[in-house]
Amino acid sequence: MKVSKSYVFSWLLLTLVSLTACKDNRPPNVVIIFTDDQGYNDLSCYGATEFETPHIDRLAENGMRFTNFHVSTAVCSASRAALLTGCYNERLNVRGAYMPWDTLIGLNPDEVTIADMLKEHGYATGMVGKWHLGHNKVFLPLQQGFDKYYGIPYSNDMWPVDYDGISVHEKDTVAKHWKLKYPPLPILEGNEKVAEIHNLDDQAQITTLYTHKAVEFIQRHQAEPFFLYLAHSMPHVPLAVSDKFKGKSEQGLYGDVMMEIDWSVGQVMKALKDAGVDDNTLVVFTSDNGPWMCFGNHAGSAYPLREGKGSMWEGGHRVPCVMQWPAQIKGRQVNDKLASTIDLLPTIAAITGARLPENKIDGVDISKLLKGKDVTPRDEFWAYYGGELHAVRKGDWKLYFPHEYRSYRQHPPGKDGFPGWTKQMPCGLELYNLQDDIEEAYNVIDLHPDVVEELEAIAKQARYELGDRLQKMEGHEVRPLGRIEEN
Incomplete structure (x- = not known):
């Protein structure tokens, strides 16, 4: 049968239109970039002056920069559990930072992570970087919704190397050194160990390794919807940087490390652009908690916020956050509405059409906020640390x-990788207006008894649901931690 040229042209045109429509209807890709111990002030677009972060600043220029964005709590494992599940970490019974010898506990695999949710929705899911939610096989990323994983199972300082970068096995004090209990720091691929990190030279390559794996994941899955979770080990101490950025900043090694993380973001964004998917990809850049300030020049800055990592003052849990999604988020927006990492899961569900978990979550959908609507999806925040309700927030009031809390104000900080001291300090019943007093310097509790009464009612509900060790209260809605019965 003879086929006319006009028929062939029409068929090709219809095919092209069909393919274009299919691409346009594809749900957005999602990339979450999560740094470790980065302070609120540690980006150029948030005020950093002694180093530059042009690639991250470009995300803010092309999207939305948040000035009132919070993690669930100011410590590693608990913060990561909240990010991935959309729940306060207390609801999951995940507290603190898991150690290498915590082999029998982790994030309960029955919890639904962002990866679980999107994988069920047809997404390719990959993680690169620091996991820190249990390193027994049953708790690792491949058992928590991720198709691919490459990284370290916990923090990069959990290794048998002293603050000076020398292995404790090479020291005269080896018989009694407290770091002897740490095993070598492993690199995992999937569920298996593929390498070890032995020294600072090895640590200096970790940001580059993570970046190459992240770019590779994008390249392999550009033809399908994907979710990439890139959790950098830096700028958690011990700091180390590749030769590409060594000595490049005015601040010193911390600034060098931040510049390399910024380079990494640039590489990820280039991979998205090269794949032709940058317009329809939501990119979120944020941190797991505030800076570990006792490390002095090897720590970041939470300015102008009070305190840092390990406390629920604003410097501990208010973190930088920028989001870019050119298809939906207009550029050059600065948003001061209250939002949190626990809001990411329901927001991602809303924009992708994925099904929300059946279990209760604490996050709220902020997708309208991203699209420029003048709405207030979140008005409350419960500030827990280590099973204790330290504060509650409603609107501008906290x-x-x-x-007692960890304070960095009572002792001089450390230097060049060595920590200074911290001190446990008492906090009383105190009220702050964060709109007028972001530094939390003026306790106005005697002036606003009505506000105190309203916030105490919120605390009562929080304690009923999640408990409070200080009040010796068990939570009625706390779900079980993942546990392996010891044989």
């Missing part, structure tokens, strides 16, 4: 309850 009420603290009596507790």
